[in-house]
Amino acid sequence: MGKIEWAMWANEQALASGLILLTGGIVGVAGQFRGWPFAAYIISAAGVFVCLLEYPRSKRAKGTSVERTGQYCFTVCVKSFGPLTRNYYVRAFLHAAICVPGGFMLATVLGCVCLGIASLIYLAAAIRGEHWEPVLPQKETTRKTDPVSVRNPPEMPPPRPPPEVRRKRVDDLEGAAYDNPIPVSDK
Amino acid sequence: MVVSVRSWVANEGGKHLVLMLWLGVNTWLFLKTFLLYYTGQQYHYLYKMLGLGLCISRASASVLNLNCSLVLLPMCRSLLTFVRGTHTVSSRETRRLLDKSKTFHVACGVAICIFSVVHVSAHLVNVVNFSVSYSDDFPALNLARFRGEVRHKCLHILPGVTGVLLVLILFLMFTSSSYCVRLSNYEIFWYTHNLFIVFYIILMVHMVGGALKYQTNLEVHPPGCLRANQSSTEQQGKELEQGEDEERRCREEAHFQPHYPQVCLCVDSQHFPYTWLWVSGPLCLYCAERFYRYIRSCDPVTIVTVIRHPCDVIELRMLKKNFKARPGQYIVLNCPGVSSFENHPFTLTTCPTENKKTFGIHLRVVGDWTERFTQLLVPEPRIDLEILPMVQQRRYPNDGWTGFRLQRLYFVWVCREIQSFYWFAELLCAVHHKLWQENRPDYFNLKLYVSQADILQGMSEDKYRPLTSRLLVGRPKWKLLFDEIGKTNKHKRVGVFCCGPKGISRTLHRLCNSARSSGTTFEFNKESFS
DSSP states (O other), X not given: OTTOOHHHHHHHHHHHHHHHHHHHHHHHHHHTOTTHHHHHHXXXXXHHHHHHHHSSOOOOSSSOOOOOTTOHHHXXXXXXXXXXXXXXXXXXXXXXXXXXXXXXXXXXHHXXXXXXXXXXXXXXXXXXXXXXXXXXXXXXXXXXXXOHHHHSOOSSOOOOOOHHHHSOOGGGHHHHOOOOSSOOOOO | OOBOHHHHIIXXXXXXXXXXXXXXXXXXXXXXXXXXXXXXGGGHHHHHHHTHHHHHHHHHHHHHHHHHHHXXXXXXXXXXXHHHHSGGGXXXXXXXXXXXXXXXXXXXXXXXXXXXXXXXXXXXXXXXXXXXXXXXSOGGGOSSSSTTOOOSOGGGSHHHHHHHHHHHHHHHHHHTTSHXXXXXXXXXXXXXXXXXXXXXXXXXXXTTOOSSEEESOTTTSOTTOBOTTOOOGGGTTSOOOHHHHHHTBOSSOOOEEEOOOOOSOOOOTTTOTTHHHHHHHHHHHHXXXXXXXXXXXXXXXXXXXXXXXXXXEEEEEEEOTTOOOOTTOEEEEOOTTTOSSOOEEEEEEEOOOSSOOOEEEEEEOOSHHHHHHHHHHSOOOOXXXXXXXXXXXXXOOOSSOTTOOOOOEEEEEEESSGGGGGGSHHHHXXXXXXXXXXXXXXXXXXXXXXXXXXXXXXXXXXXXHHHHTTEEESOOOHHHHHHHHHHHTTTOEEEEEEOSOHHHHHHHHHHHHBOOTTOOEEEEEEOOOO
C-alpha cells in the first residue's frame, strides 16, 4: 500500500460530491424545503464550483495519466491560480469549509458528508507530500536517430545471375516457363 | 467504415439482446410498482398525503432490489466457469456472452447508483410532505409529530439512518471503481469494493421499513367512504337516496400497518413480501462461492522451475494437486510472503496435461508486488558467483492436439523490443517445426512486429531462424492483415483474441464489425484484467 496516490481517489470523490451537492440543491428548490431560496442556491453554486475545480485530473507522479474528456481548458484555468490549487492542504480546507453549510438543509446533508470524506482524503494526500500537476500536451519529442541501416546504404549490389541468363529468351518461351509444383486455384 | 450486419450481430447482438431484456424488466418493475402505489386502494390515503414522491420512491426501491440481487451474480466466477465448461452451454454465443459478465455487473452497479439518487430525492420530498400534509383524520399514517414540524432529519428512524449509511458506502464504492483509479491504485478499488458485505447487511435492515403504512381493512372501510357525521360534498343540493348514502358510509375507521418482512409463504401478490429474499439468495450464493475459492486455495502450490527471460519477465512452473485447466484460462496468485490480501491474475501459458502435471505462467515485473515476488524467487546475482542456469524442462507439445476444431491459427505479436520475443521463442519454434514435420505448414502463421526499430540487436541464433524470417519492423497495419485473412478464409468464422492496450483493442473491434467482400465473419474477444 506504500505507493498509492490518494489524491486521485480524493479527486473522484470530490467530483462526485460536487454533483451530489448540486442535485441536493435542485431537490431542495423543487421540494420547497425550509430556507430553500438562500441555501439551495448557495449549495448549488458551491457544487458547481467544486465540480469545476475538480474536473481536471492531476498528472500522475509515476505512470500514464488518463485525462477526462475536454479537460484542457479547465486545466488552464485551475493552473492559473498557482499555489492555491497546486497545494492539497488548501483544497482540503476549502472543501471542509464548503461542506459545512450543506449540513443545515436536509436535501444536501449527503453532499456535505461526501465532500467531508473527500476533504479528509485530500488531507492525507497533502500530508504524504502529493501536489497537483497540470496535464499539458507534450511537445513532440525529437524522433530517435534513424537506424543505422538507413544511414549506411548497402555498398555492394545484390548477387544476380550473369546477363545471358537474365535476358528474356524470346526464342524458347516454352523452355523459359516452369510448372508450378502445387496447383494454384482461387476458390 | 461501413458496418457489416452479420459481423455486428455476431459481435454485438447477444450483448444488446441481454441489455434490452434487462432494461425491459427494470422498466416493467418500475411501472408496476408505480401504478400499485398510484392506484392501489390500500395506499389511497398515503398517496393523498405524499403524492408522487411515494410512487417514485417505492418504484425506485423495487428496481434497486432487483439490481442489488443481480449485481452479485456475474461475480460468481467459479460458478460461471463451471457453467461455461459444461455441455449444457455448448453454444459459442452463450459462452461469449458469459465472458461479458463484468460488463453486466457494471451496468447493474450504475443502475443502482442512478436509482439510489432517485430514491433518496423522492424520500426527501416525502419527508417534507409528511410534515406539510400532516393528516388530522388519520393520525396513524403520520411520520411527523405535528404539522409543519421540521424533522431535521428522519435520522431518528431506522430507515433514515441505514439509508444515509448505505449511500455513503455506495459513494465510496462508486468513486473508487472508476477506470483511472483501478488502473493506478487497484488496492483502493479492491478494499473499498469489499465493503459490499457491510452494504448488504445494512440493506437488509433498511428493508425492515415501517415508515410507510398501508391500510389493512379495505372491506369495511373502502377508501373515500363517508364518515359517520359527514356527507359527501358533491351531493349537497341534490336529493339523496338513503340507501346509497348508507352504502358509502364507513363501517369502521381505517386501520394502518407498516410493511414487515413476512415469513409465511402466503401468496400476496400486491405486497412483494419477498423483497429480502431477492437479495439474500444471490448474497448467499456469492458467499458460498468465496468460501469455495478460499477452500480451494488452501492447497499448497509447489514451484518447480523459475526461468528468467529478458525484459524483466519471469516464467514460473508450478505443481498443484488435482489442478485442471484448459488453454485460455487464467489463475490468480496469492503469495502470503509478499502480501496476505493481494491476489493477482495471470494467464496460463502452460496448461497441465495428462502426461505433464505442471502448469506455468509468465509474469512481467511492473509493480511492487511482482518486484517483491521476484526478489523472493530469484536471488540477486552476486558479483563473485556465477549463476548456473536452472534446469529447464522442455517438452514439445506432443499431446493435446486432437479434438480441436481449429483449422488455422494466425499469431500476431507486437513488442517494443526484440528481446521480448525470447519469452516464447522456444515454444514458437517448436510448434513451427512440429507442424512442418506433419506437413501442415499453413496451420500456424506467425507474424512478429517490433515497434522500435533496433534491428541490429536481432536474434542471431540459428535455431530462431523461423522467427527472424517472420519479423517485421513497425506497427502492424491491421486493416491489410484483416483483408488478407478474409481473402484466404472466405465465408468462414474467424475468432479474434486480443490481449493488449485499449487502442489496439478498439481498432480491432471496429475492424471486426466492418463490412468486407470476402464474407468472412470476425468474432471479437478480448482479455483484460483491469
